[in-house]
Amino acid sequence: MTGDGRARPAAGDGRPQGADRASFRPRLYAPGPVAVPPSVLEALARPVVHHRTDAFRATFVRVRAALAEVLEVAGDEVMLLTGSGTTAFEAALVAAVPRGAHVLALRGGKFGDRWAAMARAFGYRVSEHDVAWGRAFDVDGLRVRLADVGQPDAVTLVHSETSTGVLHDVAALAEAVRTHAPDALVLVDAVTSLAAAELRPRAWGLDAVVAGSQKGVMLPPGLGFAWLSERAWARGEEAGRRVPAYTLDLHRERPRQRAGDSGTTPATSLVVAAEVALGLLLAEGLPARRQALGRRNRALLAAGRALGAEPFAERASPAVAAMTTPEGLAAPAVVRALADRGVRIAGGQDHLASRLIRPSLLGHGDDYDAVVLAAALEDAWRDLGRTVASGAAVAAAMAVLGS
């Protein structure tokens, strides 16, 4: 019986079951969209402003400058687009890579596949370089492939491949491209690495870096960000065979955005909130933020390991803890059991759907969120009939956090 005299349906160990689960509050622990800080939510609740005003233009200009800082290209222009991360990748691709060009797409997961498919949709000649999902690209393999395919005009890379949890070594891979295919532009999907992993577009010689608002920047979905190197801007300008674009024509947008304008109505409320979100990141400091996310992600992987789940990524991204469930424990069932307790994580995609779970602490939160997630994983395991020593995953997570 409970305090109010209701009979509580209880499992053998007395844990709350069934209707009591309605008392769990929703927790978003997926690798995007992520939980958003309260001050950002407050900014989103402000009255809608008009975009053709001096005040909004000033905000737009400041947000672009803050984005450049977060991307570690301070002083350069970052294009601020209404749309998702994919929108930004598309805009950057067609702005920099001329019609009919040869694109080498590195595919090691869902997003690598997407950029190859996109390049094909735009009529580029596309070659692929593949690695098994969960593995990281190595420099030697890329060198061999570059020699195979001749001199591509552009190479697409995913920094943090969210579908597999792998953080690819973009610094080394970009260097290999510069050495063996010096004219190839290096276009990088940094959607889940931005603000989570070290990313140095200039020092690494990258030509385009794109991201979106609903991941490490801790905003709702709806904004895309794209930085292009001077070489990439020039390549697009000079070619005289630009792939057609209109709302996503970055060459047209560039002078407008410099003045705080954009060709179409931007997502004004998101832009206003972006100033708050980016301000929080810069106040915390990128190195501190990265360290915290790395620690929390290691805690999640340790919690999973205590339950018999294995890290999937050869080189783990701090943005997502991709793990294979133990034999006989179906990943979709784990995702559902967690959802019953208010906890939203991501499952696996494509051929990994039955075995992969992908919790993430990329959003607003603190170290204790890793402990909450560890406790929820233990409960999900029990819900699915597994015997788990009480506190096993929690202890494993805390051992990492405390160390």
Ligand SMILES: *Cc1c(COP(=O)(O)O)cnc(C)c1O
């Ligand atoms: C989420 C994600 C994307 C896609 O971003 P959208 O905002 O959904 O368009 C692309 N790449 C990676 C690595 C992602 O995690």
